[in-house]
Amino acid sequence: MFRGGTGGSQIDSYVMLGLMDTLQLESAVQCLQPLCRGKMLQRVDEWPGGVVLHFRDEAVALLAHRAPLGLWRATRKEEQPPQSAFVKQLAQRLRGFRLEELSLPWADRIVRFDFSRTQLSKREDRLSLIAECFGGRGNIVLLDAEARIRLAWRWDSLEQARPRFLPGAVYTPANDPSGTNGGPLQCMAPSYRPWDEAGQAALAAALAQRPQGCQPWWRLRRAGAEILYPIVIPGWDVLAETPWERAIALPAGAPPKDLAYAAVLAQREAQQRKKLENIRADLARWEDPEQYRRMAHALFALPDAVHPGGPLHTQDYTVDPVQTIHIHVPAGKRLHQQAQWLMGQARRSERGRRQAQARLAAQSAEWERLQAFRTVWEQGNGDADPGRRGDRPLRSPGKAPGSSSAASASTPFGQMWLDGFELLWGRNAKENDRLTFRVANPWDLWFHVQDLPGSHVLLRRPQRNVPVPESVIHGAARVALQQSQCRAMSAEVDWTEAHHLQRRPGGGPGEVIYRHFHSRRVRRDDQA
Incomplete structure (x- = not known):
């Protein structure tokens, strides 16, 4: 977060095309964690050199490969820009997960997001997103519960001397996770460090007296250069106190040309x-x-x-x-x-x-x-x-301004309402596939007649914690029977949450597999 300039120029964290050091990252983590902990990840967007994670009411930019490196508070946007293959896979694998912990577990600039998801069987799924904010050699990887790499921004080659990013390999940080030989100096960018003994003692005292939690940052100046920093650095002139919201804010609008x-x-x-x-x-x-x-x-x-x-x-x-x-x-x-x-x-x-x-x-x-x-x-x-x-807000190619969801009034799916709940179903295999894997939210309920071809029926829920009456579940199951090729008067209908569904390996559009589900027997002429 460094920019040369005059003292009268306005500080803007986006214009300071530098990097966050470990102390700045730690302060950003302390400020962003209370805002995002416990919230479900709703969307992942592309950003040059990183990704933007959208939670409810909050968005976090994680930039590991290009300036401005670090962890930033972004502006939530309804429109979605084009996505790379990595971002699409990351969003699909983190579908239905909640943020449990945001931390800086190692000495260097490595940020960790811990996610969890509870299955209907009460089984806990855990994934971790690791960002090494090192610039050109930075990386973003997704780890499973055993710390094995499942997805990476960039993969290493087997010809490299010491490859770290290989599919299925156990993740190891780039630097010694327990190394603190440099003390407080190790946590600071070299251009900020005081090298005299008095300055180092004053820095250690400032770190020891720093209160825990999210605190304002400081606008500092030295030799014509200005920075925003979470503590007062010995040898720098204090210009003003800056709210943390402004210090770690990523400006809204289009990303830089990249x-x-x-x-x-x-x-x-x-x-x-x-x-x-x-x-x-x-x-x-x-x-x-x-x-x-x-x-x-x-x-x-x-x-x-x-x-x-x-x-x-x-x-x-x-x-x-x-x-x-x-x-x-x-x-x-x-x-x-x-x-x-x-x-x-x-x-x-x-x-x-x-x-x-x-x-x-x-x-x-x-x-x-x-x-x-x-x-x-x-x-x-x-x-x-x-x-x-x-x-000039950036508009998505796939959505018109003001569009709230993929299933709008012009949806090609079948549609009806049951006691205030929206029901959607596909009319062919491609519509079934799109409804289940592109339109459905992780907490929506999915219905299908057991062991027979038929439409995928989706019961929309505004949030996971919204209860669905038994009469609505029964009515949705009856719609699934009516929209199937079953000719019997009654049949078993399976239903589950949408995040339990997976595409059948080697199968065609609309072919799914699921292991966690409920079954209900319904009749075509049921009224409740």
Whole structure:
């Protein structure tokens, strides 16, 4: 957190493109832990050199690879920027977890987030997120309960002399976790340290007298340089006391222009272009359904007979003037049988073109939103004054401003309400997969008829601690039976919380596995 300048210039933690040392990180941890402890992780966002963790009413920026390094209090945003593969996997694995502890367990700049999740069977799942805020050699890793690495921002190569970040390897910190040979000096950035004995004694006294908990920071100056620091450093002039909220605040607005961030956006654009090309190819593959109907009517006008095969030349009486039409009929097939097949092909072509045009319109709108997102982002990053970036909020390519959830009024899912609770269900395998793994919150209840194909039914809950009446659970189970391929009057319906679901390995869209669930037998004609 260092910037050279004059004493009259305004201090802004974002403009100080430096790093947090261990003392600054420790103070940030003490301030952020009471705000986030016990809250569920709701979302993980991309940020250059790190991630932003969204909890209820709070957001924490964890920057380990690029300046400004450290732990920052970010501004919560409803819109979500494009995500990298690492951030998507991290968000999926931490789905449904609550923050138990935020700590600085080792001497150097290593921050630890401990998460836990309680299953329906009362089993506790535990994961830890470790951030080594070292800059170019920094990393962010996800550990399981046995401290084994399950996910990493960057992986080491086996050819390295001492690889630490390997899948399944036990995590070891970069420096000696028990090493305190440097005393208080070890916790400070070298440019801040007093090197004379008197200064070191005064620093030790200041650290010993520092109260526990979240405290204001200090604006200090020495030799034309200004910093924000949690204690008064001997040899520095005290300018003013600064509230901790301002000292560790990450400014709102667009992130700085960054090659990695731009690569994520370019990847999204390439994927969207590929989708549009595929849809246009599907649209071109379906012929005009009227052409099939004209050939069918021409065959129906002829006497039914077995055709020897090859092209058939006959008159088309559906147009004026009458024209000759050429129809290919397979050998051994009756003319009226081929006409029936052509009428079916016309219906398939009409349905295929209608679906392709709907997909093309939706994906074209998505492409326009993506281009609007790039325009706003580039304009926001092109400003010379970073303080003005907040005037132009960054919009997500996937959501319109003001959108509160993925399941909005324009949702493609089936929908109904039961005593104030919203029920959603998919109409096909792809909708089932999207509903379960992209729309559902971890605490939502999921229903499916037992051992038979059917729709995934989702009972939305605003929060985990909101109780659901038995009548609502029974009604949701009955909807799951009605939206299944079961033809019996009654059947067993399984239900569980959405975070217990996993995609079936090697399975198709909508195929899931789950081990923790309840079952309920319902009838189609039940009223309660």
